[in-house]
Amino acid sequence: MYWLKLALRNALRHRLRTALTVLGLVVAILSFGLLQTIVDAWYAGANNASPNRLVTRNAVSLTFPMPLSYRDKIRAVPGVHAVATANWFGGIYIDKKNFFPQFAVDPAAYFGMYREYVVADDEWRAFLRDRKGVIVGRKLAQTYGFKIGDTVPLQGTIFPGVWQFNVRAIYEGAQPGTDTSQFFFHWDYLNETVRARYPGRANQVGVFVVEIDNPDQAAEVSGAIDATFRNSIAETLTETERSFQIGFVKQTEAIVIAIRIVSFVVIFIILAVMANTMAMTARERSAEYATLKALGFGPGVVVLLIFGESLAIAGVGCLLGVGLTFPVGDWFAARMGTLFPVFEVSGGTVALQFACAFAVGAIAAIFPSRRAATVRIVDGLRAIG
Amino acid sequence: MAILLHYGVRNLRTRKLTTVLTAGGMALVVFVFAAVLMLDAGLRAALVATGQYDNIVVTRRAAGTEIQSIVDREQAAIATSQPEIAIGASAGRLASREVVVLIALRQRNTGVPTNVGIRGLEPSGLALRPQVRVTAGRMFSPGAAEVVVGKSIAERFDDARMGGMLRFGGRTWAVVGVFDGGGSAFDSEIWADSDQLMQSFRRMAYSSVVARLADPQAYEALKTRLEGDPRLTLEVKRERVFYEEQSQTLSNFIRYLGITLSVIFSIGAMVGAMITMYTSVANRTAEIGTLRALGFRRTSILAAFLFEAVLIALVGCVAGLLLASVMQLVHVSTLNWDSFSEISFRFTLTPGIVLQAFIFAIAMGVIGGLLPALRAARLKIVDALRSG
Numbered sequence: 001m002y003w004l005k006l007a008l009r010n011a012l013r014h015r016l017r018t019a020l021t022v023l024g025l026v027v028a029i030l031s032f033g034l035l036q037t038i039v040d041a042w043y044a045g046a047n048n049a050s051p052n053r054l055v056t057r058n059a060v061s062l063t064f065p066m067p068l069s070y071r072d073k074i075r076a077v078p079g080v081h082a083v084a085t086a087n088w089f090g091g092i093y094i095d096k097k098n099f100f101p102q103f104a105v106d107p108a109a110y111f112g113m114y115r116e117y118v119v120a121d122d123e124w125r126a127f128l129r130d131r132k133g134v135i136v137g138r139k140l141a142q143t144y145g146f147k148i149g150d151t152v153p154l155q156g157t158i159f160p161g162v163w164q165f166n167v168r169a170i171y172e173g174a175q176p177g178t179d180t181s182q183f184f185f186h187w188d189y190l191n192e193t194v195r196a197r198y199p200g201r202a203n204q205v206g207v208f209v210v211e212i213d214n215p216d217q218a219a220e221v222s223g224a225i226d227a228t229f230r231n232s233i234a235e236t237l238t239e240t241e242r243s244f245q246i247g248f249v250k251q252t253e254a255i256v257i258a259i260r261i262v263s264f265v266v267i268f269i270i271l272a273v274m275a276n277t278m279a280m281t282a283r284e285r286s287a288e289y290a291t292l293k294a295l296g297f298g299p300g301v302v303v304l305l306i307f308g309e310s311l312a313i314a315g316v317g318c319l320l321g322v323g324l325t326f327p328v329g330d331w332f333a334a335r336m337g338t339l340f341p342v343f344e345v346s347g348g349t350v351a352l353q354f355a356c357a358f359a360v361g362a363i364a365a366i367f368p369s370r371r372a373a374t375v376r377i378v379d380g381l382r383a384i385g
Numbered sequence: 386m387a388i389l390l391h392y393g394v395r396n397l398r399t400r401k402l403t404t405v406l407t408a409g410g411m412a413l414v415v416f417v418f419a420a421v422l423m424l425d426a427g428l429r430a431a432l433v434a435t436g437q438y439d440n441i442v443v444t445r446r447a448a449g450t451e452i453q454s455i456v457d458r459e460q461a462a463i464a465t466s467q468p469e470i471a472i473g474a475s476a477g478r479l480a481s482r483e484v485v486v487l488i489a490l491r492q493r494n495t496g497v498p499t500n501v502g503i504r505g506l507e508p509s510g511l512a513l514r515p516q517v518r519v520t521a522g523r524m525f526s527p528g529a530a531e532v533v534v535g536k537s538i539a540e541r542f543d544d545a546r547m548g549g550m551l552r553f554g555g556r557t558w559a560v561v562g563v564f565d566g567g568g569s570a571f572d573s574e575i576w577a578d579s580d581q582l583m584q585s586f587r588r589m590a591y592s593s594v595v596a597r598l599a600d601p602q603a604y605e606a607l608k609t610r611l612e613g614d615p616r617l618t619l620e621v622k623r624e625r626v627f628y629e630e631q632s633q634t635l636s637n638f639i640r641y642l643g644i645t646l647s648v649i650f651s652i653g654a655m656v657g658a659m660i661t662m663y664t665s666v667a668n669r670t671a672e673i674g675t676l677r678a679l680g681f682r683r684t685s686i687l688a689a690f691l692f693e694a695v696l697i698a699l700v701g702c703v704a705g706l707l708l709a710s711v712m713q714l715v716h717v718s719t720l721n722w723d724s725f726s727e728i729s730f731r732f733t734l735t736p737g738i739v740l741q742a743f744i745f746a747i748a749m750g751v752i753g754g755l756l757p758a759l760r761a762a763r764l765k766i767v768d769a770l771r772s773g
Contacts, residue, residue, distance in 0.1 A: 020660050024656035027649060031646070060487075060489070060553060060586075061500055063452055064586075090453070096449075156447070160448075233555075233587065247498060254718060255719055258424075265413055265417055268413055276407055276410075277660055284664075
């Protein structure tokens, strides 16, 4: 206890230096936490995927559609519980930078599968009654100020023209991690309009979302669906929703890796700063450590003092940094709008922050404490800071 | 003054560990800063190299990318017959009606399916891209189920190597050549005959029309006429602008993330420099007093300590840039969010980035060193001499 107190007192001797070091640590731990959270956000779609949902798409690539007639054939495959159609709309809301995902879905089937999207009954009925109705997520509604009854114009990129939608319902997420930044409207509305404007492009479906009875049968059912359409005009590729989402993440993996690397670089930067502080501190106190040794204390005590001081500074910086991660994370998520549908600081991130801070504190103390422990008393007493 | 500068340099050498650690922190910051700018520069270079200044790209209005665009035969015919478009070698127009589709290929190392763009061209399409050279094998023959693959595709996908077979669109295609797109986005594409590709994918319409202008100045006139024509639903862009716009989302993301990180990290590094310089001043109070007693002015002391801080920053900057220049060997492949297909580019170090890195490092040194240097300059001679 006594030694701990001495170590803490030591830390407070150069208040300015300690304060600056703590500041550096706070910045580093904070940015490390944010970067880890960004990486988590990247994988959020995959983590929210349900094991009993499959996604069937055209085997050539996602940009190729499939005929609507596949819906009934998929439904007839043993083990399939329900099938919903979904088309990526890719519309622009006012400006290209206002990006959010828009899907044309067949509502009863789709929302029957995605039970994590919670819609109030009266709003749901209002949406079903309106051909141009749309259900928006809570987060999306907050970002762009959509209210029930608003008209939202979208400039189509895949389906040309300006499309008007009426906000009829706002869905909530069942869990905090649920993506509420999406925009769903009637697949029939899309199809009818396309049929009127471009007859050749009607009855084409982007993906089929398939719900299966038993998640353990995912592989068999996927295989059976793909076998049904082998050697047809549009061969299919069916995979679990999770691997479908992972497929997207994998394609931008270079960026995720870069962010990961950078988040560890910041730890190295702060390690350099912290090690520097401890090296200077120990150098200044060479004479004191020598005195302690001359009084008969072993080298272990000196090592303990230096480690105690280093870990105390790292600990304070870490606590402040972790404490700030939550409010700054919320602010960042609000600023980014719907770019990151889910932005939650996870327990794993906080644990990593603590681990890194501890490692920085410990590593920074190794070199000075070794020198202080091994230096001869005479040399230590003679040393000038 | 020269003595004081020498004094600063000697001081850094005396406190080696501290200098190395402080400069090391700054080097990492400069490294991140430069690496981000290099990534952005590489992406831009790839997309700028893709577009020729006197080429135009005609797509459907508001389509943004060739994947989303549909240009039917009638509209394509009108677009290619405009008088501003240059005459090619075989008396036809120097224009290529092209079709671009995406297919998913599995990567060699990871097995991850990746979207790769396949472009169908007409023979004049090659003349429109002088930067593209066939480096192995030969060009595909018109009318045959043959493809040539971009350099970076050939490296990364098993089926797409020279002599391999690719299966898509219900047919098997022979890979008969590899081409080098000169670092452009074409390096990440597969090329085939336009008509063959359309038949395989049962498409009735092209994706875009690419054409060479006889006179680059005629662009505005052509654009106004084509976009004002009530028969057409087309949009005309210079090829260079077209590809620049495709890099915007990714480029902005890299840039914003990178600048934010650099600023945050630089706070850490400046704190490091400040700690070092404060200690350096505190340890040398008596020396500063002596210098002042010898007749050096406060401004000279200030300058000397600032110089020391900047020197550390410069050492860090050089180390960081050396580290960053090694990154030039690294190729990055990622999904381009605008075109939804794979793009491959290289970290590219430009003189502008070197200059920016130096300015950034000097700023870090000055900001980190200013307060400690002010403290040194403000010391009273008597107090300073007594403290030793």
